Amino acid sequence: MELIKRGGHRIPPLNPLRFFEVVARTQNLTLAAQELCVTQSAVSRQIAVLEAYLGVELFRRGRHGVSLTPIGKAYAEQVIPSFHNISAATARLLASSHGGMLRVRTYTTFASQWLIPRLPDFRSLHPDIDVDIVTGMRDVDFERDAVDLAIQAGVGDWTSARHDMLFYDRIDPVCSPAYLNTHAQGGDDLPALLRGRLLYSRYSHSHSDWEAWLDRNAMTAGTSASEWTGFSISMLAWQSAAAGLGVAMGQIAMLNEEFKLGNLLRPFNKPVRRDHAYYLLRPKQRTDLTKVKVFREWLLKCAAQTRADLDAAD
Template sequence: MSRRYPPLNPLRVFVVVARLENLTAAAQELHVSQSAVSRQIAALESYLGIELLRRERHGVTLTRAGANYAKRVMPAFDEIATATEKVLRDTSHGVLRVRTYTTFTAKWLIPRLPDFHARYPDIEVLVSNAVPDVDFDRDAVDLAIQFGDGHWPRVQLDLLFPDEIEPVCSPQYLKSLPRGATKDVLLGKRLLVSHYRRTDWDDWLSATGKTQAAVSAERMSFSTSVLTWQAALDGLGMAIGQSAMLQAEFEKGTLIRPFNQPLRREKAHYLVRPASQRFSRRVEVFRGWLLAEAAKVVD
């Protein structure tokens, strides 16, 4: 059998009146008229079938039933207020909690964070790494950066930039080609593969019509893209690079793109927020900054 609850707005008014024992003061605290307070108390008394207040010439006093009732319900309202303050404090103060995956953190976000901290020194950013998609009900984070098709339930999305991939290697590795050999010979040598991006090579080879050139290639796997690219830097073979993540290496010339045939895919990097999120300055500031930085990649 369902439990009975009184009308909550009259109950809230009663709690304030019981605490102050003054209709005028209660009306001022609630920002309503004294007659509105009286009507709410009357509605609660009608529901309960008892008199809660005794109206006297110089004010009001609680009846015995009213005092007993107030003694039980006032702590409940205090607990509700405390719980509400905690929720608001957790979402309005403290650090900005951002979750993403290791490769994005190491190769894209961390190099840019000094700029954010210089612009907004009052906002502390706590970055955590995880591969599974975020669940804001489960994970204690404010924002997440995810890679995928953007079809995630109960979230708001901002597109950061699409996924663009192509083979990369060190300049020295390219120079190891026999004189007169075409670059396609590299595809028959060692191909470096990231565990979480296992299909990247096959996708690129298929899109460029070079699958046959890599049929006999040895494949060496690594647990992350960061390690895969480090292996390419050290001349172990050729890897598939994510263009947005390797801008520093391209600018320095430590990694090159021997084929210059990038493949842009439907998947992309997204900034993800809860579908219902209370306004937070730090969230909006970080979001605006991140989108501006991502726009530089697209340009």
């Protein structure tokens, strides 16, 4: 009988070859049958099929079991490592798919203020998946950036990536309690806050937040004499506000901990929903690995809770 040809290579039937590998490795028909979950007679039949294909005797049958012939021993020395390599490669692939490292790209502020505080929950649910956060301001390019997922702000018009909306940005001015007492008489003169130092982020999606909030609340005229101080990222503006340096435009979803601790408060309590939302992006041309699927499912649940919290805070 002729050997099966695959891509120019002569390969015997793989099922009988697998049986041969187990028998050669265990040197015992009973153990081989147990590992393969079949009967001893089924093992013997598969070995006979392989010997017929190869035209050689691989095992000697005796009263005390089977033993490899010299030809069978030489063949086993090549076949057993091959199956070991296949097994190891499969284990690595499954580990990469189900666990291992998951690389997520997002903004420094989003990672620090929203994502990282929630990661212990994900870690407790999926201890086999390590989340590696990569921060950057420019839009993700899955062909360029070695990441599995990205979280970005936008209007949902990505054509090169699949995306899920997480939550819309809601903004409202924030300051420290001490700053409110000193510059607005404890809240009795809120317009005075707008005539003081206003802190803002120069980041492209945040630099117009003050303008949007002031316009929506018809307060633009009150800032004609204000002092403006810019920062590279929103987190620095909020830290400066907490330190009493002025009033910053806050993103409500990012400041839960600061509100709870009393480091920051919302003196006006007039939140404005921005057109931009946060989105989870993933490659359009790749099949989602298991680790990507479980992280996405978990993240969407977290985002749903944030949306509910934001609605309740309005």
